[in-house]
Ligand SMILES: NC(=O)c1ccc[n+]([C@@H]2O[C@H](COP(=O)([O-])OP(=O)(O)OC[C@H]3O[C@@H](n4cnc5c(N)ncnc54)[C@H](O)[C@@H]3O)[C@@H](O)[C@H]2O)c1
């Protein structure tokens with residue numbers, strides 16, 4: 001198979017393939033500087049997109065600010081219809097959108113299709129939530145006053161997203177924002193901007209007004225653009241998914257305007273398998289959880305804790321299953337798992353592997369580079385009896401390394417699981433509901449998933465605690481993050497008539 005045959009997207013609707021930024025309903029270059037978007041599987045350049053100068057970001061903020069003045073007054077039902085149209089358009093263009101994801105991110109096409117359905121589901125969900133924004137009535141201490149609350153859109157939202165879900169990380173922010181009447185300026189990762197641009201094209205088709213949905217592009221200029229979004233008094237909220245380090249930078253920069261923030265940051269998910277778990281189920285779910293996006297999702301199991309009585313059997317069976325993966329270019333129909341995003345991802349896997357092995361971990365599946373496929377292909381590694389001192393117990397690998405640690409008691413494993421500054425997701429496998437309940441309550445994470453390794457769903461609140469961030473996306477709570485709560489008091493009313 002020639003990998004280069006996939007280097008240019010062949011789409012049913014070629015209009016979805018865009019190489020310009022999208023500001024105020026116009027496709028703009030804005031600059032003479034460009035950066036390349038590369039297929040991580042083949043190394044081929046698939047697009048050249050313009051690097052935006054700060055002036056274009058300022059323009060995008062200005063138009064979003066102007067559009068907010070009218071968009072916020074559209075009726076919830078109107079906004080609901082726009083979101084529903086965008087949902088339908090995404091599904092009508094499922095194959096093309098998935099192809100774009102595979103080409104820019106490297107994940108297998110089936111997985112990319114799953115991402116598009118997942119991404120679109122946020123538009124459907126928030127089409128349904130848009131008309132359901134409620135306030136409360138309050139009985140104040142003063143009997144002559146009447147008090148109620150209303151929720152209003154916060155304003156222009158800056159949306160900064162990573163490469164691992166080039167579509168879904170945008171939709172779960174933008175859908176909620178647009179549902180309540182906010183306008184958005186989106187900055188995708190420079191490695192995966194094409195999905196965001198395809199979405200802008202569909203948003204235009206759905207009828208979103210000019211200035212309400214903007215996409216800016218940057219690679220070298222990213223820190224300057226980020227600073228502009230964070231420091232602009234016209235941007236009322238910054239919502240970010242990405243690394244904890246960048247989250248800390250954005251938080252500092254946003255302090256000058258005391259911006260509303262929601263951050264979905266790094267994770268270090270423990271995946272705990274108790275002695276009484278259904279082993280087959282735990283294995284199936286471990287595969288789905290650890291190797292989703294080849295380990296490059298924030299909720300992927302980063303550390304597996306398996307009871308000492310079953311660890312060897314578990315590790316062997318996992319290796320047998322992982323050996324059946326078909327690794328290749330994501331567009332090859334036989335491929336079950338694609339490539340990782342770049343060479344830095346592989347270097348991190350190798351650093352964590354070497355560290356664990358040097359401290360005594362047993363190699364169950366050697367894995368390693370697959371140079372015949374390309375520099376970003378890597379076969380998964382499985383290690384068992386990893387010592388608690390290994391770096392991987394503390395740092396997120398974000399790649400195809402599966403370290404299995406041994407434990408004996410519930411108290412011990414909860415101690416290991418919580419011994420990290422991260423607190424995004426955790427997984428628990430047991431047939432005993434008391435164990436599930438007790439451990440779920442004791443784990444210091446924003447989300448706990450019991451007896452399943454795949455829980456993401458637009459209907460549930462997604463988000464972390466500790467250094468995994470704050471704010472919730474999806475569900476009824478996700479919409480609240482894009483509103484401000486206003487309290488209205490009507491005073492000096494008569495007590496009675
Ligand atoms: N909690 C979640 O929901 C979630 C979801 C996906 C990814 N993640 C996390 O994201 C990380 C992987 O993504 P990454 O390495 O690409 O993250 P990253 O923080 O390097 O990049 C994320 C985004 O921030 C931008 N960025 C980088 N520096 C910036 C700056 N100074 N100012 C403004 N923007 C800047 C990037 O261009 C990109 O768009 C992992 O830690 C992962 O756990 C978290």
Ligand SMILES: O=CCCC(=O)O
Nearest residue numbers: 164296297298299456
């Ligand atoms: O990578 C983080 C997001 C993954 C998800 O939404 O399931």
